[in-house]
Amino acid sequence: MTDAEKKIGGAGWFQRLLDGRWSHIAVPVFCVLLSLLVSGVLLVVLGKDPFVGFYSFLQGSGLAPKGSYGGGSGIQSDFFTFLGYLAPMLLASLGFVVGFRAGLFNIGISGQMVASAFTATVLVGYSDLPAVLSKPLVIIIGAVVGALLGAFVGFLKYRFNVHEVVSTIMINYILNYIVGFFINMYFVNGLTRSSLPCSTDAALMIYNVQIGGISCTIPLGIFLAVALAFFLDWLFKRTVVGFELKAVGQNPKAAKYAGINVGKRLIQAMALSGALAGLAGVAYYCGYYTTIVPKTLPQMGYDCIAVALLGNGNPIGSIFASILVSVFQNGSNFMSSTLGVQKEIASLIVGIMLLFSACGGYFRFLAHRKVQRAEDSKIKAKAKAEAAAEGMTGEGEK
Amino acid sequence: MDTVFIDGLAFAAPLFIMAIGGIYSEKSGVTNLAVEGFQGFGAFIGSLVAVILMPQMGSDNQMVIVVAMLASMIGGAVYSLLHAFLCVRFRANQVISGVVVNILAAALTTFFTSVANQALTGAASNKFVLGVSDQVTVPVLSQIPVLGWFFTDMYPYEWFIAVVAIAAWYLMYKTSFGMRLRACGENPQAVDATGGDVNKTRFISVVISGALCGIGGICYAYSISANFSPSIYMGFGYLAIAAMIFGNWNIPTTAAVCLVFGLARSGGYQLCLSMGLSSNYSDLFLMLPYVLTMILLVFFSGKNHPPKAAGVPYDASDR
Numbered sequence: 001m002t003d004a005e006k007k008i009g010g011a012g013w014f015q016r017l018l019d020g021r022w023s024h025i026a027v028p029v030f031c032v033l034l035s036l037l038v039s040g041v042l043l044v045v046l047g048k049d050p051f052v053g054f055y056s057f058l059q060g061s062g063l064a065p066k067g068s069y070g071g072g073s074g075i076q077s078d079f080f081t082f083l084g085y086l087a088p089m090l091l092a093s094l095g096f097v098v099g100f101r102a103g104l105f106n107i108g109i110s111g112q113m114v115a116s117a118f119t120a121t122v123l124v125g126y127s128d129l130p131a132v133l134s135k136p137l138v139i140i141i142g143a144v145v146g147a148l149l150g151a152f153v154g155f156l157k158y159r160f161n162v163h164e165v166v167s168t169i170m171i172n173y174i175l176n177y178i179v180g181f182f183i184n185m186y187f188v189n190g191l192t193r194s195s196l197p198c199s200t201d202a203a204l205m206i207y208n209v210q211i212g213g214i215s216c217t218i219p220l221g222i223f224l225a226v227a228l229a230f231f232l233d234w235l236f237k238r239t240v241v242g243f244e245l246k247a248v249g250q251n252p253k254a255a256k257y258a259g260i261n262v263g264k265r266l267i268q269a270m271a272l273s274g275a276l277a278g279l280a281g282v283a284y285y286c287g288y289y290t291t292i293v294p295k296t297l298p299q300m301g302y303d304c305i306a307v308a309l310l311g312n313g314n315p316i317g318s319i320f321a322s323i324l325v326s327v328f329q330n331g332s333n334f335m336s337s338t339l340g341v342q343k344e345i346a347s348l349i350v351g352i353m354l355l356f357s358a359c360g361g362y363f364r365f366l367a368h369r370k371v372q373r374a375e376d377s378k379i380k381a382k383a384k385a386e387a388a389a390e391g392m393t394g395e396g397e398k
Numbered sequence: 399m400d401t402v403f404i405d406g407l408a409f410a411a412p413l414f415i416m417a418i419g420g421i422y423s424e425k426s427g428v429t430n431l432a433v434e435g436f437q438g439f440g441a442f443i444g445s446l447v448a449v450i451l452m453p454q455m456g457s458d459n460q461m462v463i464v465v466a467m468l469a470s471m472i473g474g475a476v477y478s479l480l481h482a483f484l485c486v487r488f489r490a491n492q493v494i495s496g497v498v499v500n501i502l503a504a505a506l507t508t509f510f511t512s513v514a515n516q517a518l519t520g521a522a523s524n525k526f527v528l529g530v531s532d533q534v535t536v537p538v539l540s541q542i543p544v545l546g547w548f549f550t551d552m553y554p555y556e557w558f559i560a561v562v563a564i565a566a567w568y569l570m571y572k573t574s575f576g577m578r579l580r581a582c583g584e585n586p587q588a589v590d591a592t593g594g595d596v597n598k599t600r601f602i603s604v605v606i607s608g609a610l611c612g613i614g615g616i617c618y619a620y621s622i623s624a625n626f627s628p629s630i631y632m633g634f635g636y637l638a639i640a641a642m643i644f645g646n647w648n649i650p651t652t653a654a655v656c657l658v659f660g661l662a663r664s665g666g667y668q669l670c671l672s673m674g675l676s677s678n679y680s681d682l683f684l685m686l687p688y689v690l691t692m693i694l695l696v697f698f699s700g701k702n703h704p705p706k707a708a709g710v711p712y713d714a715s716d717r
């Protein structure tokens with residue numbers, strides 16, 4: 001290798017990493033690092049130590065030991081609370097991923113979450129069914145309500161060409177008002193102004209499990225969420241349904257030409273997306289909280305978009321991305337108490353991540369262009385050297 | 399009936415200016431779902447300026463509102479640079495970019511409202527209290543039947559919006575810049591071939607869009623909510639987008655649609671009051687504009703003609 005070639009290769013290693021076969025991991029990691037850098041600078045501007053800040057997010061999520069614990073709590077209980085938050089986050093982001101793969105933007109996840117959790121709470125959570133019956137029922141009702149809402153959006157999109165972003169957002173507000181109305185009229189807890197809590201039998205949690213001498217609440221949603229992530233990965237990689245969904249997402253016209261029933265697949269994709277959002281709803285409102293605050297859409301319905309984009313629209317990637325985003329959102333209370341920064345900064349950090357992950361395609365494009373240019377100049381240099389060599393021999397023959 | 403119309407107009411005017419913002423961006427070929435974020439950020443900057451100025455100039459000084467409106471225009475325009483860069487320069491997916499811009503706006507403004515409140519007043523609150531703009535009745539004109547409604551209990555901003563709207567219409571349909579802008583949304587290659595700069599035109603259009611949406615945001619902050627808080631993200635930006643779609647990307651038609659939305663909202667509210675229902679029921683009536691939007695979307699989405707090149711980043715080597 002000549003000096004000149006080394007120079008081009010050396011200058012391009014980073015671009016090569018972003019462009020090469022590891023690009024699906026390298027680009028999101030690069031985006032995350034960039035957003036952590038920007039958030040760190042923000043913390044410095046606010047006069048705080050960014051390392052203490054980021055560490056306190058981890059401490060708040062039970063991933064690093066805190067200095068001191070209150071009575072009856074420990075790193076274990078913090079960790080299970082974190083898992084309780086992670087479960088709906090992962091489910092919601094899987095919901096977005098399914099729509100995203102089929103070319104649909106399901107912005108209505110927060111509305112679907114509230115509606116399905118409300119239905120499940122009212123139908124099962126307020127009854128006195130035994131746990132064996134009520135827990136599966138909550139899950140089924142959540143999935144069915146979400147699926148119906150999603151399918152409705154898919155139907156509007158296919159039959160009437162209603163843009164799903166606008167329709168899902170309109171449905172969000174409609175559901176928000178309807179659920180708010182019913183909670184305020186019939187199911188309100190006069191003191192806290194939120195809905196009456198759903199019964200411990202119906203809640204998707206196992207209470208008072210002793211681990212290391214501390215009683216923890218184990219969320220059940222997390223098992224479902226991780227299992228579904230692997231199921232979806234299999235669905236997209238190995239099945240006809242997954243293949244056709246991806247085809248519809250990439251080019252609906254080509255998919256139609258190839259004989260795929262585009263309308264059916266669109267509605268299926270939205271139904272599956274909605275079902276996952278519904279599961280996220282019950283995991284959030286019946287498995288993390290037990291009550292619903294009326295007329296407040298969960299922030300998670302939007303955070304999950306950041307998760308899905310960070311995870312490259314991949315179900316397995318979503319697991320890692322949702323851990324990252326959950327650390328920030330779940331750890332924000334503890335961070336706020338140690339650092340004295342408003343906890344809304346967590347949403348801001350997630351927003352910054354979202355911004356950079358939206359630019360991910362551009363970073364990849366830049367890297368690709370740079371690598372291409374380096375390769376081109378290498379070929380040119382080689383050709384030039386060969387031409388020069390030929391020219392010399394040619395002259396010699398003359 | 400008078401109140402229905404007056405309230406309806408007060409709601410429709412900011413919606414209309416935001417819809418024009420959306421039209422500007424989409425007519426130039428950049429899909430704009432970021433209206434919600436633009437209006438929120440514009441309102442944030444406007445309210446921040448107002449909160450800083452109010453102690454010096456007196457809290458009922460109407461000049462504060464004028465300055466706040468200008469500030470919100472600038473704020474919206476500056477924030478829209480983000481969408482413009484993402485869509486035009488970085489060639490990001492325009493729908494994703496719109497959603498990202500909205501989420502980031504909500505996070506940014508919520509956080510910095512608390513920070514600014516702590517710095518200004520020492521109290522941790524996520525609200526800038528603004529008060530309500532004065533309402534003006536023009537003496538003689540308000541006596542004319544029907545037409546008089548346009549001159550009774552008007553917020554001054556409604557006239558300002560009317561003027562801006564007419565100017566925006568003129569710019570889009572009667573000037574060469576406007577023609578180029580519309581051409582960028584229909585056939586950008588043709589614009590390039592005739593020596594126009596597609597990306598520059600789109601960039602300018604998105605920034606105009608941001609400025610117009612900023613006006614809409616501060617108007618809501620000064621009328622309906624009387625403060626700036628995260629509740630500014632009530633989905634009015636999306637209502638504006640829906641109005642733009644029924645209005646078929648046409649400014650006069652969109653004005654009519656916005657008026658219908660405004661009347662549906664205030665009419666529903668008055669109906670709720672006149673039926674003597676408890677305040678809980680008002681939620682059901684506040685839902686009306688959104689339901690109406692859904693129904694109208696079903697009927698009109700299939701038939702209308704969005705700008706042909708909207709949503710596609712310009713690539714000079716395409717045919």
